Every structure is written in C-alpha cells, then in structure tokens.
Amino acid sequence: MMRRPVEAFRRAFTAMARSPYLTLTGTATIYVALLSMGLVAAALGAGERLLHAWAGEVKLSVYLAPGADLAQTGSAVAALAPGRSVESIPSAEGLRRLAQGLGEEGRLLDGVGPDAIPDCVEVAVPGIGLDQARALSSQLRSLPGVADVDYGTAWLERLDTILRRARAAGLALLVGLGLATAVLVSNTLRLAVYARREEIEIMKLVGATNAFVAAPFLLEGALQGVLSGGLAAGTLLALQAALLPRLTALLGPLAALPPGAGLALALPLGLVAGGAAIGLLASGLSILRFLRRA
C-alpha cells in the first residue's frame, strides 16, 4: 500500500511531534489499560503456577493384584512414565505409612495384617493435566498384574475446572479491556484526524489514495501502542523487582513460590504486541470513519 515506508514513518513522527498533547493522551490511555491488563495477566499466571505447584503433590497410585510381582510391575510402570519418579511400596510399608498418617488413631490398625493393603507403585506426576492423567492411568491399568489405578480424580478435576474457567474469564476480560481501550483512544485520535482535515482534503485533491492518507495515522497509532506497551512492561518488571522478594518472604512458610514464579518473557512481549494492536485498531477506527465520509 505504501511504496515508501520510511516516508510514512517520517510523516507519522512529524505528525506526533506537531500534536504532542494528543500523542501523550493516547499513549497514557493505552499505558493505563495495558498496565491493568498486565496485572490481570500476571495475577492469572502466578495463580496458575501456584496451583500447578500444589498439584505437584498429585500422585498416581497403581495397586497390584494379589500375587503380582512388585519389582516387575514397578519397572513396567517406570517404562510407561519415563522421567517421572516412581516408587514401589510393599504392602507392609504402605500400612506403616497409613498408620503414621493417622497418628494417634494409628493404633486402630494394630490388629490388621499386612495383606489388608495391596502392594502399590506410586508415580509422582507434578503439573499433569487431567487428560494426561486419564490417558496415563488407563495405560497403567492395562499392565499385567495391575488391579486398579487411583489418580486423585476429584482433586485434579476440580483444579482443571478452576484453571480453565480462570483462563477463559481472564481472556475475556483482557479482550474486552483491549477493545474498550481501542474505542476510547480512537475518540482521541479522531481529534488528531480532525485537526488535520485540511491536510487530508488537500492530499486527496492532489490524488492521494485512502491508503496513502491513512498510513501515517495507522503508524502513529501503532507507535503509541508500542511505546505504551514498553512502558507498561517496564512498570511491571519494576513492580516485580520491588515486590517479589517481600511476597516470597511473606508466603515463605506457607508455600515457597515455585521457581519462575515471576513474569514470563511472554508477558512483556505480549504487552508490546497488544499495545500495537490496540493503537492500530484505534487509529484505524478513527481514520476510516473520517475517510468514509470524505
């Protein structure tokens, strides 16, 4: 549409410098929106990682049929779940752990013989998704000598639902916020377009296409968005540097934050890209509305 992008950049920068107030207003609006969006996204991400860390407790228990060989089944299980930590627990040990878990009440088990509990192989599956857990347990169930597989269904199901709902709600919130911001900023940019209506009129008079007229406006919007995105990302990183150590100290005894609890690289990049998209949409809305009338 533009054979000379450099020229469009030059025109965009000139226009931005000519109306610094409008440029500032637009940038500030997108910045505030992106900052709130970034906070929402960061909170969602942190929550998700925290839940996943807690879900690290999740284990699949493979119960053996009476008379099956524990060592043999253990290695078969390990072969199906490569990279997972696998532990074989003979029934006596299982009983001891159960008693320990019950504490004072453990004495209730005093009369129970070791055969009351089957031999068991436990697979630690931190961060496993529900689908994966289902698939893995059905594979395990079909191993010879396996009586049953327990994958903490209720726990995982609930976690999965929570995560999926939070993600959908968060996404809807982010998209809605982005669209609202674009409309808001497009109203500001309409003033910029209006201030340059004479220039637009004359450009069209001398044979400019709509694309030629619109290009610097679109670039201007995108540049403002990128600028806002960079600022918002910087603010979030600064906030993180200031707050994360304190948060860790606060949460420390409760639950150590998992490694990488900070912002993922995707967030700053997403903010810049989101800013560009909002700016582009906003300027597109304002200039196209104007050109359609002209």
Add this chain to the structure above:
Amino acid sequence: MIQLFHVTKEYPGEPPALSDVTLQVGKGEFVFLTGPSGAGKSTLLRLTFCAEAPSSGQLLLFGRNVARISPREIPWVRRHIGVVFQDFKLLPERTIGENVALPLEVRSLPRREIRRKVQGLLRSVGLEHRADKFPPSLSGGEQQRVAVARALAADPALLLADEPTGNLDTERTLEVMELLAAANARGTTVIIATHDRSLLQRYTRRVVALERGRLVSDGDSIRQAGGL
C-alpha cells in the same frame, strides 16, 4: 476531454446549482467559465474533479463516464487534473517546497526526483529563492504562484482554476494568468472560472457563460465583450 450532456446538480432545498448543461471542452483548449456569483461555476468544476457527482445527466471525463468511476479509482483520475483555488489552499505548516512536492509524494516518486522537479517548478513561477519559507510569509500573489506550481507539478492533462485571481491586484493577476497561459501553450487543457470581466477582455479565448445554473452563451471573448 470533457463532455457534459444535460447535466443537472441539485442541492436539497435550493434551486438547481446546474441545470441541463450540455458542453464539450476539447484537448488543449483554454476556456473561461463565467457568470455572476452563484451561477454554478464552482459546482461545474467540482463535478469535473470528481468531488461530487451530477444529480442527473452524463459527464464524461477523459472519455469515461464519471458515474462509473468507483471511489477507489478517483485518486488515479485526479492525478490527471490540477486544481487552483481562490484561497490557494496551501498547507501553512509546510514549506513552499513541501507544498509543491505534495502531488509528487502522493505518487511515491523517488525523493531525489521530487527535489529536482520542485526546484524546476519553483523556478518556473519565479519563487526558487522562497523554497524554505512558509506560505503565510508570502504575499497573496506569491502564494497563488505556489499553488499553480503545485497544480502543474505532475504535468496534468487538465488544469481547473476557480477564481484564481479573485484575491489578487491587477499586476499579480497578470502574473498568474501568464503562468496558466504558458501551461496551456505546453498542451494542458485549462478551464478558469471567473466573474472578472476585465480578464475576458484582455484574453481572446473561448468563454462559457452560466446564469442561475443554465448555460447562456458559449463563444469567443471578443464577441462576448461586444455583447456585454
């Protein structure tokens, strides 16, 4: 080059601005469009550079029916037309050189070629020393010469001028008219809307007269002047 057949242009709630006008302007002609204020001169020019469409009748431009020109094509049609207005319509925040460069930038010509062309254009209107000045610092006559240079920048086949000398004294008027006549001598078709009768007396050219939207006479200016 331009053919009008029974062209009428109406605005809501007003008598027709143009009423059943049939007219042809050939390649290389120099035509005065005249008539009292409100006669429809500007309206006819606006139809000709596709700023508006006729309410009825047909207007052929370079052999094409404007009713069939889509909005997307209008820029390409406009690139064959230069327009000059009474109030110059220069961009006050751009230098003289940048104003003249505008039609060339719109065509995405290489920067160096634009610079070279603009120098030549400014020289041809006697303003090469003003290239870096801004329009408000120039006199009316100089601003109109800049506007003429801009209109001629891309060698249009057709030059339309709407009261180009309306804001100028006699001497500046002659300077601008000389530029338009020179463009015509190089082959550009020129149409000048004016209500200034002294212009018609000075130049022996074809004169098309409108009154209340109707074409009332079409002939050369000697006969016109005799009948006035």
